[in-house]
Amino acid sequence: MAPTSSRIKLKPPFQLGQLNHWVGGILEGDPELVIKGVASIEEAESGDLVFAEDERHRQHAQSTPASAVVVGLDAPAASTKPVIRVAKPRQAFSEILALFIPPVEVEKGVHPDVALDATTTVAESATVMRGAVIGRRVKIGRNSIIYPLTYIGDDATIGDECVINPQVTVCREVHIGNRVIIHPGAVIGSDGFGYVPISGSLAKVPHIGTVEIGDDVEIGANVTIDRSKTGATQIGAGTKIDNLVHIAHNVKIGAGCIIVAQVGIAGSVTVGKSVILAGQAGIKDHIEIGDEAVVLAQAGVIGDVEPGTQVSGYPARPHLQKLREQAMIAELPELRRRVKNLEKQIEELKSGMVTHTDDRS
Amino acid sequence: MAPTSSRIKLKPPFQLGQLNHWVGGILEGDPELVIKGVASIEEAESGDLVFAEDERHRQHAQSTPASAVVVGLDAPAASTKPVIRVAKPRQAFSEILALFIPPVEVEKGVHPDVALDATTTVAESATVMRGAVIGRRVKIGRNSIIYPLTYIGDDATIGDECVINPQVTVCREVHIGNRVIIHPGAVIGSDGFGYVPISGSLAKVPHIGTVEIGDDVEIGANVTIDRSKTGATQIGAGTKIDNLVHIAHNVKIGAGCIIVAQVGIAGSVTVGKSVILAGQAGIKDHIEIGDEAVVLAQAGVIGDVEPGTQVSGYPARPHLQKLREQAMIAELPELRRRVKNLEKQIEELKSGMVTHTDDRS
C-alpha cells in the first residue's frame, strides 16, 4: 500500500494492520482488529487507537478501554493490548489521525450569487459558499472556507486555512488568525456589555475595540465573544473553546487553553497559558487566572487564581480545601451528636457535684 | 357546531361552552367562562383548562389557579371549579388542545430562489422557504417545513412532518426523525470537543460519527448537540430539550426525557428514559443517569445517578441528604454557641475541683 497514491481511497474504520502498514511500524497483535477512531488516553473508548510516548502514558493507556496503542521501539513487550511499534510514535499517530479526518467536499471560489464589494479580497484558493454575506474591505486568506449563511462584517480579516461554518457572525474589524475553526452560530465581536448610569437610565458605553483570534484556535457552536471597549479582546494561539461559552469584552486569554462548554468569563479577565476552565465555570470580572491553573466544573471564581493551582466550588477555593469542607459538612450530624452527648455528660457531672444551673440550650 | 366544517373558523380564546360542545361533553359551570389556554396541572394559571383522568389529579387540579377541568363521567360532583365531563377525558383534552394550535401560514413547495442539488429529494408536500441552503444528497420528508435561512448539510435526512425553524444548522449526515421541531439558532451535529495533546499542542480528534434525533423530539432555540466521534450522539423519541442546552459528543439520551434550559451534558454520558434534568444542571462526562431520575436545578453531577432517585447540589447527592446538610449548615452558629457554653461549663467544673490547666483554645 503506497501512502501517496492510496490515501484518497482509505476510509474509516480501518484494520489495525492497515494502520500499521501506513506508518511502517511493527505490529504486535491481530492485524484484523477494527479501529474505529483515534482518541486521547483520557477519552479513549473501545475501538479507539491511542498513543503513548513514554512509560507513564503507556501504563495509563493499558488501563483504558482503548483497543490498541502506538508506542516507541523501546517500549516493553509486556503490553496487554495490541501495539503498533514505531520509531516516532507521536508523528506516526498524527499521520494515522489524519486518515480519520473526513474529506471536505467543497468547490473552490466565490459562489456566483455572493456579491463581493470591490474593496474586499478573497484568496483564489478560498471558498465562499452560497448565502454568505461579506462586508467591505474584508480579507479572506488562502484555502479558507466560508460556509453558507455566514456574515463577515466590514474590515474583518480571516487568515489562511480557516473553516467558518454556517450561521457564524464575524463582526466588523474582527481579526481571525490562520487555521481557525469556528462552529455554527458563534458570534465574534458583538458589543461588550457596559453602561454608564446617567440620571436613572443606562447610557451605552461605546465599544470601539475589536477581537483578535490567534492561530489554530477552535471556537464552538453558539459561542459569544464580545469586542473590547478599546484595544482588543484576545484569544491566544491554539486555545480551544467549546459550545455556548461566553467571553466578555477586554478579556485576554493565553495560548493553549481549554475552555469547556457553557463557561462564562466576565469583562477584563486575564487568563494565562494552558489553563483549563471546566464546564459551566464562571469567572468574575477583572480576575487573573495564572498559567496552567485548572478551574473545575461549575466553580465560581471571585478572586485571582495562582498558576498551576486547581480550584472548585463557589466561591472557588483550592480544590483540596473544598473536598475537606465537603467531608466536614457530611460529618455535621455526627458532630452534633457528639455535642449533645457532651451536654448530657456535663449535666450528669454537674448534678453529681454542683447545684447551680446555667443557660445551656 | 359540526367539528369538521367549523374547525377552521374557531380561534382562541374560547368560551367553556364552545369547548364542551366541541367534545360532546356535559358541562357543569358557566358556559360563557373564557378559556385562554390549555396547560399541565403543574403549570396551570387562571384562564387555563386542564384535565384530570383520576381522583388524585382531580384533587390536584382543584388546588391550582386553573379555570376549568376536563374530567371523566365517574368524577365526583363536588368540584369547586367548572368541569367538562366526558367518557374519555384524555382524548377530549387532546382535541381541545388542538384547537389552540396556531395555524401555520406556509406555501407548499420549494421556494424558487432555493437551489436544490439534483441528488437531494424533497417530498412534494414539504416546504422549503426562501433563503434556506440545502446540501447534496439531502432527504426531506412529507409535510416538513424548512424555514428561511436554515442550513441543512450534505447527506442529512429530515423525516416527515418536521418543523425546522429559521437560522437552524443541521450539519452533514445528521438524521432527524419524524415530527421533530427544532427552534431557531439550534446547531445539530457540530464537531465534538476533543483533542490529543501532541508535543505541547492540541491535535483535533476527528469526529466522524453523527447525530440521530428520534421521533417527536423538540429542540429549543440556540441548543447545541455535537456529533459523535464514531457512531452517533442519540436523542430518544419524545424527549424535549429547552433553550441553550449543550449536549456533547457520544451522549445517549433515552425516550421521554425533559431537559430544561441551559443544562450541560458532557461527552459520553448515558441518560435513561423519562429523566428530568432541571435548569442549568451539569453532568460530568461518562456518567450514567438511570431511568426516571431527577436532577434538580444547577446540580453538578459527578457520579452515576440511580434510577428513580432525585439529586441536587454540587457535588450532586440525594436531595434529602442535601436538604439535611443545608439545615445543618444553617444551624452552625447555634452549634458553635453550644460548644462555647460547654467549654465554659467545663472550665467552671474544673476550677471547682481540679487544678491543672489545659490547651483549650
Place this chain on the structure above:
Amino acid sequence: MAPTSSRIKLKPPFQLGQLNHWVGGILEGDPELVIKGVASIEEAESGDLVFAEDERHRQHAQSTPASAVVVGLDAPAASTKPVIRVAKPRQAFSEILALFIPPVEVEKGVHPDVALDATTTVAESATVMRGAVIGRRVKIGRNSIIYPLTYIGDDATIGDECVINPQVTVCREVHIGNRVIIHPGAVIGSDGFGYVPISGSLAKVPHIGTVEIGDDVEIGANVTIDRSKTGATQIGAGTKIDNLVHIAHNVKIGAGCIIVAQVGIAGSVTVGKSVILAGQAGIKDHIEIGDEAVVLAQAGVIGDVEPGTQVSGYPARPHLQKLREQAMIAELPELRRRVKNLEKQIEELKSGMVTHTDDRS
C-alpha cells in the same frame, strides 16, 4: 472648534483638551492627555474618562484607574486626576460619550434582493440589508437597521431607530419597541417549553402569546426569549440583557434591569424594576424578584426575593447570611477540634471522680 461642523471629523482617541473644548469646560490638567474611551466609574480603566455628579462619586472616581473626570463647577479643587469642569457634568459627559460612538456605514432603503411582501411596511428612512428575510404584515419603523441574514416573522413589529444585527430571529407577532438593539444570533419569540403528560407521552402546549420588548432595551448575542402561552413575555423599557441569557415564557421583567450573561429565568417569573441579576444566576419558575433587588453570580433562586435585598448561593439566601455560613464552614475543622478537646476533658473529669462509662463515640 465648532461642534456642529467638525463632529464628523473627530475620531477617538482624543486629547483631553479636545474633549474639554467640545463641551466648553474648564480644564484642570494636561490638555494633551490621551483619552481612549468613556466608562462607568465601576468599570473604568486607564485611558478612560468618567463623570462624577456629586462628592461621593467624585471620591469614588479618584480611587479608580480612570485617567480623567468630568465634574461640576462646584467640585473641590483637590482632585488628584485631571478634570473637565462644567456646569452640567451629566450632559457634558453624554455629549463626549457620543463622540466615541463608531459611525455606522449603511445605505438607507431595502436591498433590491430582499423580497418584501405587499402587506409589509418599511419606513423610508429604514435599512433592510441583503439576505434578510421579512414576513408578511411586518412593520419596520423609522431609521431602523435590519442587518443581513436576519429573519423577521409574520406580523412582527420593529419600532424606530432599532438595530437588528445579523442572524437574529424575531418570530411571528413579536413586538419590538424603539431604539432597541438586538445582537447577532438572538432569538425572540420561540415557543415556550411546556407539555402536558397524556398517556405517557408529552403533548406540546400551544404557545399563542407573544413577546413585547420595551423601548431602549438591548439584547445580547445568542440570547433566547420565549413567547408566552397567552398574553406576552415582557421586557421593560431600558433593561439590558447580556449574551446567552435565557428568558422563558410568561416572564415579566421591569424597567432598567441589568441581566448579565448566561442568566436563566424560568417560566412565569416576575422581575421588578432596576433589578440586577449577575452572571449565570438561575431563577425558578413563578418566583417574584422585588424592585432593586440584586441576585449575585451563580445564585439559584428558589423563593421570592424582597425588594432592595441582595441574595447569593444555592439555595439563594441573603448574601450576609451566606457569607456567615461560608465563614462557619471554613471554621468547622477548628470546631471539631474544640469538641474533641471537650471530650478529652470530660473524660479526665469523669475518670477523676466517677466510675461509670458511657456511649461517647
